[in-house]
Amino acid sequence: MAVTSWLSLSVAFLVFFHGCFAQLPFQGEQQQHPWQGGQRHRLRSKSECNIQNINALEPTRKIQSEGGMTEFWDENDEQFDCAGVTLVRHVIQPKGLLLPSFTNAPRLSYIVQGTGVTGAVFPGCAETFQSSSSSQSRRREGREQRPSGDQHQKIRNIRRGDILALPAGVTLWAYNDGEEPLVSVSLFDTSNDANQLDQNNVRRFFLAGSSQQEEQTGHGRSERGRQGGQGGRSQGNYGDNIFKGFDEQMLANAFDVEPELIQKMQRPNKNRGNIIQVREGLRLVTPQDEDREERRQGRGNGLEETLCTMRLVHNINDPSRADVFNPHGGRITSLNSQTLPILDHLRLNAERGVLYQNGILAPQWNVNAHSVVYITSGNGRLQIVGDNGENVFDGQVQEGQVVVVPQNFAVVKKADRQGLAWVAFKTNDNAMTHPLAGKLSAIRSMPLEVLQNSYDISREDAQKLKYNREEVTVFGPRSRSQEAV
Template sequence: MELNLAPQMPDQTVSEGEGGGYYTWSISAVPFLGQAKLAAGKLVLQPLGFALPHYADFKKIGFVLQGCCVVGVISPDSTTEKVVKVTKGDAIPVELGAVSWWYNDGDSDVVVVFLGETSDSNTAGPFNYYFLAGALGMLGGFSPDFLARGFGISVSESKTLFKTQNATVITKLKAKLNISDLVNNNPYRNEMVFNLKNALPSVNVKDGGSLVSATAENFPLLSRVNLSGNLVKLESGAMLTPGYTADSSYEIGYVASGSARIQIVGLNGQLALDDRVEAGHVFVLPKFFVGSLIADTEGIEFVSTVTSSEPKLLRLAGVESVWKALSPSVLQASLNLSTEDTDIFKDKIVETTAIIPPKKH
């Protein structure tokens, strides 16, 4: 079966209004998302924009690409609301079934991209949200007598309790929320948020770029969602060497800025994708396929989610290459090389890293 891995911009507007918008990638535009049970969404919150409390049938990582906002989360095994302020560079995991709300208390727009896995979703494709309030609120679907009984209120009260908020996904508040104590005096940030921009890179190459990874090892919350996150920056002309996930996990990425040429090779050594990715594109690396990028003139920065909290990512080039691990005689026989060419190849592997800077002219 031929796979369509072409990078895509969001093609569906779920909600758009004065408070902001929410946009997704449909499986009609990106069929492989449905096959791989992946999804992506983009939240834009204007000042005083408030994404109503909701839960979802998927797990995800939210990457803050612009601005800062306040997030409230109630995990499925807790009745405590944990409130944190997130800013550009932050990654915040959201567990399956967790209730969350998102609020822009600043003066400029906020952009958050969600990349996640939907194997537990009711339907394949985009994220499915279940709202606690608003025109799409779950409780608003119950009859007044059920609500009256459940909440200990009168039937007449129940008729208006869940009907006064007319917004669907996002609303613009008339005044700022009174949550300064929750934001400024809470102990939850280190537990809930990982800043990819300030973390120590696992790969950092002069004139080449850097790679920062958040896994269960350095961010324990990820073990609860069984996902991990990456931030990759490539300078002009730099290359991310060919690599693959060796643990049957998928990688879904979003380009925050810049552009690059991307190639993905699949079963039987067939080139599955040779294209360009640019700002706003989502792209997917299927499990066991090998992918690589070479940045264009302006370089590239992208975030990605891998569907494992402790992913096994192997490189086919660079100092961590499996070629380096092979004994010289096996390497020589595999590639049908002379002894001299085998030695040269082994030496060259040692000289390169996972990120290769551009050649100097």
């Protein structure tokens, strides 16, 4: 009887503790961040990546504004649907201001050209940038007087080669303070759990500006796009700002201002669009050059781990930061969550690749991510092979084109005489690749006899496969010839 009671008590304790611990994270598991989608997001409402043919894609439509232009790739294309992403390119003219907006999906932006400043407004964060007179507010007649200066959240300087990482729902604006157009290409991760609106579409919510009519660029749209696609919606107009939909008097009460001011917010000049020209230029509170470089390198105040001071910008165009370098072939620079911690929350990654004349990127596959490759300069040949061993893409690529390389699809790149450069956005914050040739390749890691019997070749030929390429990832031209891949 005593034994039975003891067993019953033990079972009760086990059930109790199992119920308690089931509600706690596993050991080593990090607590979920509000903007952290988690790796499971790739399987949410997933479409099949049944891709038989891949194309080099260009924008299919554009919006012309007073201060620049916005171009869109077709989000209904099956390649973007497979990767769960969509792309947008902004061209901001000098003194052009991209009006503040937020989106339903996290993004990575690459600065292709130019310089500028940008502000990301995080909810609940302090206004840490202020002019000298901003803190000199006084109390007068029992009421606090408005500061004569200005104070706002952190401003970040951006330049060619920068990656800008931004969570969903965070307001962003950008200004071109240079003398040439500021060009950026942005990937939006619409399959991330942070997006709970449309699986295939990115929605931009503007805080200012007016609607503009989209124009077809003549590159054509996919059949799914012309028919509306699954989950597709009309993209004919790039919307008005969100204040337009509110009652005028309601907003006047909320801001404690006159209704006439609200009218100006709700009904701006229709001809200006969402990138406007600042005729006199913007006068902004920004750090000195040495402070800017310190922030760019990730050193300084020691508060980068906190949300409000988290680094959002990192330059991947500097050759001195290359992870792989071959003076005869080119270089590869990877950006992951170890280098830019916010990528751990966004679950995204970026890679900068530069191939010199006739250089080759080793045939390889992405182990745990899709890769969206944007050609930034030059041209070359690219081949992609799917799981059935058939070639799904074999063609020339050039500046401004995009190619999607699905997870595990094998890819090889070879530059032409002008060289080839790209930025690749990847759908995992610690994306990994595995080469098929070279010193760290899958072929190099296998025993000679396995290769000999797998391909029915001699031992001498197996040795050639394993050891003829001693380089890592980036290869120079063959010493014996310069022929095409």
